[in-house]
Amino acid sequence: MSAESGEDTGIKGVLVTDNKGKCLLASGAAEDVRIRAIISDSEWLEDAAERRFVPILLNDARFVGFVSPYPAGYVVLISSPPADTVLQFVMRVDFAYDILNHILNDPYDAMTIVDANAKMAYISPVHEKFFGLEPGGGVGKPVRDVIENTRLHLTLKTGVAEVGQVQRMKGVDRVVSRYPIRHGKKIVGAIGRVMFKGPQQLEAMARKISDLEGQIETYKSNARKTKESGPVDFLDAIIGNSLAMRSLRDQIRKIAPLDIPVLIQGESGTGKELVAQALHQLSSRKDQRMVTVNAAALPVSLVESELFGYEAGSFTGADRKGRVGKFEQADKGTIFLDEIGDMPLEVQTKLLRVLQDRIVERVGGDKPKRVDFRLCSATNRDLEAFVEQEKFRLDLYYRISPVTIQIPPLDQRREDIPLLLNHFVAELAAQYGRDVPEVEMEIAHHLMERSWPGNVRQLRHVVERAFVFAEGSKLKLEDFESGPGDDTAPDTERATSFSTSGGGSLKDALEDLELHLIHDAVIRFKGNKKKAAEHLGVSRSYLYKKLGTGTDA
Numbered sequence: 001m002s003a004e005s006g007e008d009t010g011i012k013g014v015l016v017t018d019n020k021g022k023c024l025l026a027s028g029a030a031e032d033v034r035i036r037a038i039i040s041d042s043e044w045l046e047d048a049a050e051r052r053f054v055p056i057l058l059n060d061a062r063f064v065g066f067v068s069p070y071p072a073g074y075v076v077l078i079s080s081p082p083a084d085t086v087l088q089f090v091m092r093v094d095f096a097y098d099i100l101n102h103i104l105n106d107p108y109d110a111m112t113i114v115d116a117n118a119k120m121a122y123i124s125p126v127h128e129k130f131f132g133l134e135p136g137g138g139v140g141k142p143v144r145d146v147i148e149n150t151r152l153h154l155t156l157k158t159g160v161a162e163v164g165q166v167q168r169m170k171g172v173d174r175v176v177s178r179y180p181i182r183h184g185k186k187i188v189g190a191i192g193r194v195m196f197k198g199p200q201q202l203e204a205m206a207r208k209i210s211d212l213e214g215q216i217e218t219y220k221s222n223a224r225k226t227k228e229s230g231p232v233d234f235l236d237a238i239i240g241n242s243l244a245m246r247s248l249r250d251q252i253r254k255i256a257p258l259d260i261p262v263l264i265q266g267e268s269g270t271g272k273e274l275v276a277q278a279l280h281q282l283s284s285r286k287d288q289r290m291v292t293v294n295a296a297a298l299p300v301s302l303v304e305s306e307l308f309g310y311e312a313g314s315f316t317g318a319d320r321k322g323r324v325g326k327f328e329q330a331d332k333g334t335i336f337l338d339e340i341g342d343m344p345l346e347v348q349t350k351l352l353r354v355l356q357d358r359i360v361e362r363v364g365g366d367k368p369k370r371v372d373f374r375l376c377s378a379t380n381r382d383l384e385a386f387v388e389q390e391k392f393r394l395d396l397y398y399r400i401s402p403v404t405i406q407i408p409p410l411d412q413r414r415e416d417i418p419l420l421l422n423h424f425v426a427e428l429a430a431q432y433g434r435d436v437p438e439v440e441m442e443i444a445h446h447l448m449e450r451s452w453p454g455n456v457r458q459l460r461h462v463v464e465r466a467f468v469f470a471e472g473s474k475l476k477l478e479d480f481e482s483g484p485g486d487d488t489a490p491d492t493e494r495a496t497s498f499s500t501s502g503g504g505s506l507k508d509a510l511e512d513l514e515l516h517l518i519h520d521a522v523i524r525f526k527g528n529k530k531k532a533a534e535h536l537g538v539s540r541s542y543l544y545k546k547l548g549t550g551t552d553a
């Protein structure tokens with residue numbers, strides 16, 4: 001910058017003193033007698049030389065002095081403060097110089113500065129080393145020639161900061177941020193910062209944030225649902241007008257407000273979880289949580305920590321902060337023990353204790369805590385038979401079943417099928433963002449004649465398959481008659497039945513499996529056959545051929 005340029009941030013003056021502070025040379029702003037008076041104090045000089053940057057404040061002007069010793073005395077460069085914040089920083093922080101020094105030399109956070117022409121103006125020593133440059137070696141070169149995959153030249157053009165991006169340099173990923181630097185309205189350069197610890201830390205942080213966001217979403221949506229739907233809606237969600245279903249809703253209405261344990265029994269897919277939800281929502285605990293525990297999925301080794309929680313650092317592999325167990329989470333609310341019939345005997349014993357005492361103690365903790373929960377359990381097993389076979393503890397059975405609710409299988413209430421069909425079609429239309437299609441009359445008839453070992457869940461799957469593959473705006477009987485959707489075995493059984501279905505050859509079994517995979521993929525991608533074909537790694541035409549359709553839906 002030239003002496004005449006008058007730029008505010010430029011050097012305003014120079015002063016050279018001897019070791020005692022006697023002025024040897026003064027030029028520019030340093031000729032001001034007030035500045036000379038300040039600087040000629042040898043104590044001030046000594047202190048300033050330690051700090052390197054010092055504010056020089058006059059009544060009508062403010063400067064920053066850069067003070068450096070040289071063998072015969074001191075050199076003081078006087079400049080205008082680039083901004084008030086900078087001046088304040090220098091004024092308030094005695095070790096301002098050391099901070100700048102740290103920023104420039106931080107081994108974990110390097111810096112690249114380019115000028116308005118995208119030429120390197122500065123590069124941190126750690127970054128120079130990383131690129132194998134001599135000190136100052138990159139300065140003056142176009143940034144793109146020095147830094148791999150840089151976008152700093154684009155930052156100058158767009159004027160938009162890019163924060164937390166991943167940039168590959170010399171075969172490793174680094175997290176970088178790029179900022180345009182403005183003087184007034186003009187972009188005068190750009191600064192790039194590199195976190196030398198790599199992106200792993202950020203990834204871990206991002207994962208944590210996304211977990212938390214997920215949890216918040218669940219809470220929000222639960223809160224919304226509870227607000228939007230009055231308690232009656234939770235009963236209305238249990239579709240069916242058969243005598244059995246009407247009586248079921250009556251029982252729920254009566255039992256829900258009583259705070260006693262309930263055991264819900266019914267085959268898989270009959271809606272046990274729906275009933276548990278309704279019981280909770282119609283109880284006085286509805287504003288608290290219903291915490292679901294899949295009892296079958298609990299390994300004995302983890303059951304205590306899952307159910308009762310653990311204190312910080314209580315065992316290897318535990319979260320450092322400790323964890324609240326399911327029973328504590330359900331305090332004042334409901335705990336729903338699903339699949340309780342599949343609980344191993346050792347786990348049953350541990351469970352019995354907390355059901356008797358209503359007290360939990362975290363693993364590694366010494367403060368037993370009283371918990372207040374409503375117990376709701378469910379099973380598709382014949383628990384009485386299990387008790388006889390000594391697979392289930394009698395005392396636990398009594399604890400969990402003062403009241404039982406039996407949900408009959410769908411085959412015993414086929415008159416509910418038309419209502420369920422309409423309900424699922426409307427629900428699927430909303431889920432897939434389509435108009436509700438017309439449903440051919442014969443379909444309900446056809447479905448009522450079939451057997452439903454997988455109960456309502458299986459019915460929903462069958463309707464979903466037909467819905468996804470239907471052409472046009474009408475659901476036709478033929479949509480339900482062909483393809484894997486017509487299989488009457490429950491899904492879990494079907495998965496293992498490919499090789500034996502129809503007792504045919506291996507080729508038949510493979511074709512069967514292929515068709516299943518294709519149908520599953522189309523459902524997974526909500527009817528988008530292009531995406532399904534991509535996912536399966538087959539051409540679209542092959543997929544159409546297998547589905548027996550000619551066009552994309």
Ligand SMILES: Nc1ncnc2c1ncn2[C@@H]1O[C@H](COP(=O)(O)OP(=O)(O)OP(=O)(O)O)[C@@H](O)[C@H]1O
Nearest residue numbers: 237238239267268269270271272273274380456457
């Ligand atoms: N009466 C019903 N009305 C509406 N939807 C139902 C009904 N019964 C079951 N469903 C639906 O069927 C599916 C299975 O229900 P749910 O998970 O409650 O069954 P479950 O008996 O708990 O099964 P499992 O024993 O396998 O855990 C869910 O999508 C549920 O919404």
